[in-house]
Amino acid sequence: MVASIVVSGVQQVAVTLIRSERSLQVRAEYDKAAIEDYEALYRQGGEDALPPLVGFRDSVKYVWLADGFHRYRAARNVGLKKLPVEIKPGSKRDAILYAAGANATHGVRRTAADKRRAVIMVLDDPEWRQWTDKKVAEIASVSSVLVGEIRDMLYPEDGKKSRTYNKRDGTKVNFRPRRRTDRSGRKTGTTAGGRVSCPRCGHVFSPRGN
Numbered sequence: 001m002v003a004s005i006v007v008s009g010v011q012q013v014a015v016t017l018i019r020s021e022r023s024l025q026v027r028a029e030y031d032k033a034a035i036e037d038y039e040a041l042y043r044q045g046g047e048d049a050l051p052p053l054v055g056f057r058d059s060v061k062y063v064w065l066a067d068g069f070h071r072y073r074a075a076r077n078v079g080l081k082k083l084p085v086e087i088k089p090g091s092k093r094d095a096i097l098y099a100a101g102a103n104a105t106h107g108v109r110r111t112a113a114d115k116r117r118a119v120i121m122v123l124d125d126p127e128w129r130q131w132t133d134k135k136v137a138e139i140a141s142v143s144s145v146l147v148g149e150i151r152d153m154l155y156p157e158d159g160k161k162s163r164t165y166n167k168r169d170g171t172k173v174n175f176r177p178r179r180r181t182d183r184s185g186r187k188t189g190t191t192a193g194g195r196v197s198c199p200r201c202g203h204v205f206s207p208r209g210n
Helices: 031-048 068-075 092-101 113-124 133-140 143-154 155-160
Strands: 011-012 053-057 063-067 082-089 163-166 170-176
Touching: 011 143, 031 068, 063 068, 063 082, 063 092, 063 155, 068 082, 092 113, 092 133, 092 170, 113 143, 133 143
Parallel strands: 053 082
Antiparallel strands: 011 082, 053 063, 163 170
16 A cells, blocks of 8 residues: 555665665676776766666655666765666565566676576565466576476475476476485485585575475
8 A cells, every 4th residue: 555655767766765685686796897887987977877776665765676786886885875766666575576587688697696596586485486487487587497496406395296398399398307316315416414506507505495
């Protein structure tokens, strides 16, 4: 009900009212070179030197940042007091969902780690985790195969059910993740503590459980 009175559109927002918590950030790490470039642009052209950030507001005060974290960091570094933000009515949760797919086609190019984090941000929400791999992939702008791999490592119980993938030629394929074990009986890629390493990238995951 509060969100209904929020005015949408680009607005000047005080930097101190923009929330940029880690849980909103899809980037695994900041690109320092990009931040330095943005700092130079802000010093030269002021707060309007770069495109507006994107944020969600569920009250008349704070804005949950969803896109533009590098710009936000650069603006703070150079001491800007306000920034143009494209305001969308919604909560922190809405901002997280939006952030998961941000920068897929613009801004600083996403790394493999960024893409993994985008998927994890979606799957860690109990409601969103019920979505199909295809839908999560569309939200995070990644492949459904990547979603399936990460789901299988983070939430092993979810991987017991076969899932259907659509190939590029339109045919459907049923896929069930293989559970390989070593001589100790552990799944291949797991440590004694139950952590799982991705066979594709080597990243180590800690299963969340269900």
